[in-house]
Amino acid sequence: MTATTHRTCPLCEATCGLTVTIGPGPEGAGEAIGVRGDAEDPFSRGYICPKGVALGQLHADPDRLRTPLVRRGSSWTEVGWDEAFAEAGRLLAPLLRQHGADSVGVYLGNPVVHNLGLSLYSRTLIQALGTGYRFSASTVDQMPKQVASGLMFGTELSIAVPDLDRTDYLLVLGANPMVSNGSLLTAPDLPGRLRALRRRGGRLVVVDPRRTRTAEIADEYLAIRPGTDALLLAGIARTLVEEGLADPGPRVTPYLNGLAELGDALKPFTPEAVAVATRIPAGTIRRIAGELAAAPSAAVYGRIGTTTTAFGTAASWLVDVVNTLTGNLDRPGGVMWPEPAAGSPTTTGEPGRGRGVRVPGSRRTRVRGLPSVFGEFPAGALAEEIDTPSAADGTRLRGLVTVAGNPVLSTPNSARLGAALASLDAMVSVDAYLNETTRHAHVVLPAASPLARSHYDLVFASFSIRNTAHWSPPSVPLGPGELDESEVLLRLAAAALGGSVTAEQLDDLTASDTARRIAADPSSPAHGRDPGDLLAAVAHRTRQERLLDLMLRGGPYGDGFGAEPEGLSLDALAAAPHGLDLGPLRPRLPGVLRTPSGRVELAPPQLLAEAARLADHLAELDSAPADGLLLIGRRQLRSNNSWMHNVPLLAGGSNRCTLQLHPQDAERLGIDTGEQVRVRSRVGELHAEAEVTDAVMPGVVSLPHGWGHDDPATRLPLAAREPGVNSNLLTDEAPLDVLSGTAVLNGIPVEVVRAAVAAAP
Numbered sequence: 124m125t126a127t128t129h130r131t132c133p134l135c136e137a138t139c140g141l142t143v144t145i146g147p148g149p150e151g152a153g154e155a156i157g158v159r160g161d162a163e164d165p166f167s168r169g170y171i172c173p174k175g176v177a178l179g180q181l182h183a184d185p186d187r188l189r190t191p192l193v194r195r196g197s198s199w200t201e202v203g204w205d206e207a208f209a210e211a212g213r214l215l216a217p218l219l220r221q222h223g224a225d226s227v228g229v230y231l232g233n234p235v236v237h238n239l240g241l242s243l244y245s246r247t248l249i250q251a252l253g254t255g256y257r258f259s260a261s262t263v264d265q266m267p268k269q270v271a272s273g274l275m276f277g278t279e280l281s282i283a284v285p286d287l288d289r290t291d292y293l294l295v296l297g298a299n300p301m302v303s304n305g306s307l308l309t310a311p312d313l314p315g316r317l318r319a320l321r322r323r324g325g326r327l328v329v330v331d332p333r334r335t336r337t338a339e340i341a342d343e344y345l346a347i348r349p350g351t352d353a354l355l356l357a358g359i360a361r362t363l364v365e366e367g368l369a370d371p372g373p374r375v376t377p378y379l380n381g382l383a384e385l386g387d388a389l390k391p392f393t394p395e396a397v398a399v400a401t402r403i404p405a406g407t408i409r410r411i412a413g414e415l416a417a418a419p420s421a422a423v424y425g426r427i428g429t430t431t432t433a434f435g436t437a438a439s440w441l442v443d444v445v446n447t448l449t450g451n452l453d454r455p456g457g458v459m460w461p462e463p464a465a466g467s468p469t470t471t472g473e474p475g476r477g478r479g480v481r482v483p484g485s486r487r488t489r490v491r492g493l494p495s496v497f498g499e500f501p502a503g504a505l506a507e508e509i510d511t512p513s514a515a516d517g518t519r520l521r522g523l524v525t526v527a528g529n530p531v532l533s534t535p536n537s538a539r540l541g542a543a544l545a546s547l548d549a550m551v552s553v554d555a556y557l558n559e560t561t562r563h564a565h566v567v568l569p570a571a572s573p574l575a576r577s578h579y580d581l582v583f584a585s586f587s588i589r590n591t592a593h594w595s596p597p598s599v600p601l602g603p604g605e606l607d608e609s610e611v612l613l614r615l616a617a618a619a620l621g622g623s624v625t626a627e628q629l630d631d632l633t634a635s636d637t638a639r640r641i642a643a644d645p646s647s648p649a650h651g652r653d654p655g656d657l658l659a660a661v662a663h664r665t666r667q668e669r670l671l672d673l674m675l676r677g678g679p680y681g682d683g684f685g686a687e688p689e690g691l692s693l694d695a696l697a698a699a700p701h702g703l704d705l706g707p708l709r710p711r712l713p714g715v716l717r718t719p720s721g722r723v724e725l726a727p728p729q730l731l732a733e734a735a736r737l738a739d740h741l742a743e744l745d746s747a748p749a750d751g752l753l754l755i756g757r758r759q760l761r762s763n764n765s766w767m768h769n770v771p772l773l774a775g776g777s778n779r780c781t782l783q784l785h786p787q788d789a790e791r792l793g794i795d796t797g798e799q800v801r802v803r804s805r806v807g808e809l810h811a812e813a814e815v816t817d818a819v820m821p822g823v824v825s826l827p828h829g830w831g832h833d834d835p836a837t838r839l840p841l842a843a844r845e846p847g848v849n850s851n852l853l854t855d856e857a858p859l860d861v862l863s864g865t866a867v868l869n870g871i872p873v874e875v876v877r878a879a880v881a882a883a884p
């Protein structure tokens with residue numbers, strides 16, 4: 124008997140539809156799982172990448188954890204769930220009691236947002252712990268875009284997304300969607316969609332220090348000195364203003380604040396001045412500005428290479444400044460706001476006006492006094508908050524809960540973090556593997572197979588180039604002894620509270636909060652209803668499905684619990700196994716805004732201050748002597764940050780953890796391809812194999828992140844066969860994009876020498 128189900132791939136932001144078949148394995152050897160693209164998915168139309176195919180192997184991976192583990196010294200014991208939660212409670216509850224809620228931190232990793240149960244119940248866990256020490260992968264990733272969008276449009280999820288399928292001109296900075304499949308740009312089959320843009324006569328321009336696969340298929344590739352995109356964008360924006368090309372258009376102009384202040388702030392950034400710093404000629408900057416203004420529609424898009432720099436927030440702001448000045452804000456083919464079916468901050472509350480965002484946040488870290496951002500602290504400050512007790516009273520982080528995160532490979536100066544984790548009084552990890560981070564935990568709570576959970580993309584609906592809704596039921600039942608992660612987080616929260624509440628009670632609280640929010644929301648079709656009635660309508664459901672049904676029914680397309688009988692509900696989605704297409708993005712100004720002014724803020728004071736800081740930086744760069752080498756990262760097709768190297772389909776092969784450097788630099792340093800080199804930065808050093816290639820520009824070296832699987836205390840035997848090196852041994856936790864607390868992971872000053880030379884006496 125073979126069973127077939129359809130589900131959305133949870134591995135990256137592209138949200139491809141998959142067809143999963145489960146049949147008997149060869150000669151009764153368990154089950155055989157096949158994964159292929161779902162040709163009937165209206166959004167992905169059968170597209171799949173190697174990672175999606177590998178989900179079957181991930182499910183079957185014998186090294187994936189299936190039983191809770193408790194560590195005593197260096198030895199692990201498999202225990203039952205009751206004992207694991209009891210142990211977690213024994214470790215965490217006394218810390219919370221004796222040292223206060225802020226003695227225990229939480230780190231949420233990237234897969235949290237790809238997992239419905241984790242994204243909904245991690246909030247419950249944090250509230251139960253009561254801690255202000257919340258960290259996540261957002262501050263090694265997209266936080267600058269959230270801060271800039273929050274200040275301009277009113278919420279941290281007010282991110283304007285390129286209307287990819289309709290644009291005539293796409294300017295990509297610091298993103299490699301041919302490999303990454305897109306980020307803050309949810310669109311299955313980005314390679315196909317980029318080719319389609321060119322086929323319909325559109326133009327693709329890529330700005331990157333490395334000639335990536337995306338650059339290779341582009342009409343034009345511009346090599347840029349790392350860390351200088353904000354300057355380039357400021358130069359483009361200034362050109363638009365000075366040459367009279369700035370025209371936001373009659374529909375958008377009435378909703379703009381700050382145009383004059385913006386013009387003043389841009390004055391220092393002449394194309395000539397920024398050309399020196401960026402290495403992009405002034406004439407090219409003027410031409411690109413003119414092309415963007417003249418194109419029937421155009422979208423500027425920046426990602427990791429723009430956000431994980433010291434001017435990440437400034438660059439993210441200037442991306443949308445250029446989009447606005449060229450008349451491309453909120454119009455088809457420009458950048459637009461999706462309308463998520465399960466709701467988002469841009470679809471709730473009073474349309475067109477709101478509280479805006481508070482940036483910087485109100486709290487400060489103990490050690491460096493870094494501000495919070497949307498309630499969390501910079502991931503780059505985690506290690507120091509553990510290893511540096513306050514002089515006054517010795518307070519520090521003594522406990523940590525990690526959920527779906529591997530910060531020891533993913534965050535800057537990770538050697539320091541690894542050492543800090545080893546000193547914790549209590550560490551509990553919810554994860555699929557015993558890896559470089561979770562090996563430090565005292566209790567590891569295993570994640571079930573991604574095929575055994577139901578799924579809905581709550582978060583990526585906010586970044587999607589079409590409005591869609593796709594709910595996936597579990598494709599396989601939970602394995603023997605496995606627990607759904609909603610259950611894991613709720614029981615962990617209850618244990619940390621010392622058993623004073625049950626998981627069930629915490630879940631009911633979460634559901635009644637959700638119902639109350641919906642009933643109080645003036646935009647909801649269920650506005651004004653009795654929250655008790657809403658809960659009664661979904662009483663047949665449990666856990667994340669109960670919460671999701673509430674959100675769908677009370678959301679922008681919802682059935683309003685009967686008020687709009689044709690509207691969406693979980694039942695309606697369950698009846699559409701390939702997902703529902705809710706249409707192309709629609710203009711949403713002014714209703715989408717949640718700024719206090721009810722306008723788009725082009726020049727909020729925090730961003731004007733960033734522009735001033737950027738102008739100072741420009742003056743510094745222009746007078747500084749030539750750089751040494753600058754390190755950047757790169758992503759690889761068959762990788763997923765740090766965690767899928769233990770799956771046969773994705774291990775080894777074409778994914779090579781090499782240090783790429785330009786032939787000119789190689790010659791100067793006497794380095795050949797295949798040789799071992801020593802790379803050193805302010806914080807650390809490592810050895811890597813050199814790969815000489817003119818894909819990187821002179822002065823730039825590139826090493827992928829997510830490698831370094833050589834820690835003997837992990838259980839990743841396949842990954843360990845080709846371990847690579849951890850590039851975050853070199854990245855530095857000291858410099859930050861301060862407004863967003865985001866780490867600088869690109870443009871790290873490094874010294875490279877032949878290992879043989881380094882070893883010589």
Ligand SMILES: Nc1nc2c(c(=O)[nH]1)N[C@H]1C(S)=C(S)[C@@H](COP(=O)(O)OP(=O)(O)OC[C@H]3O[C@@H](n4cnc5c(=O)[nH]c(N)nc54)[C@H](O)[C@@H]3O)O[C@H]1N2
Nearest residue numbers: 232233264527528529530533553554570756764765766828
């Ligand atoms: N130098 C450099 N560093 C970078 C980046 C870079 O470009 N350069 N990129 C940054 C970016 S964009 C990101 S998002 C971060 C990622 O940072 P992290 O999220 O900290 O790291 P990941 O490698 O994604 O690790 C995910 C963890 O979740 C576990 N996991 C996977 N699926 C599940 C699940 O369903 N449930 C549970 N409980 N666990 C699961 C995996 O085993 C792994 O331990 O890395 C950042 N680090």
Ligand SMILES: Nc1nc2c(c(=O)[nH]1)N[C@H]1C(S)=C(S)[C@@H](COP(=O)(O)OP(=O)(O)OC[C@H]3O[C@@H](n4cnc5c(=O)[nH]c(N)nc54)[C@H](O)[C@@H]3O)O[C@H]1N2
Nearest residue numbers: 297298299303306349350426427428758759762763764869
């Ligand atoms: N195959 C694969 N896909 C993934 C992931 C993965 O690990 N593997 N990770 C997923 C995650 S968590 C994310 S956040 C996304 C990220 O998605 P992307 O941002 O598209 O991915 P990257 O490949 O990191 O692209 C960043 C690019 O920035 C360039 N760059 C570095 N410094 C600079 C600079 O100063 N200026 C400019 N203009 N460019 C610069 C790099 O050379 C690189 O090409 O990918 C997701 N998809």
Ligand code: SF4
Nearest residue numbers: 132135138139172175
């Ligand atoms: S592109 Fe992303 S969502 Fe699509 S199959 Fe690959 S990993 Fe999954």
Ligand SMILES: [Mo]
Nearest residue numbers: 233260264265
């Ligand atoms: Mo990411």
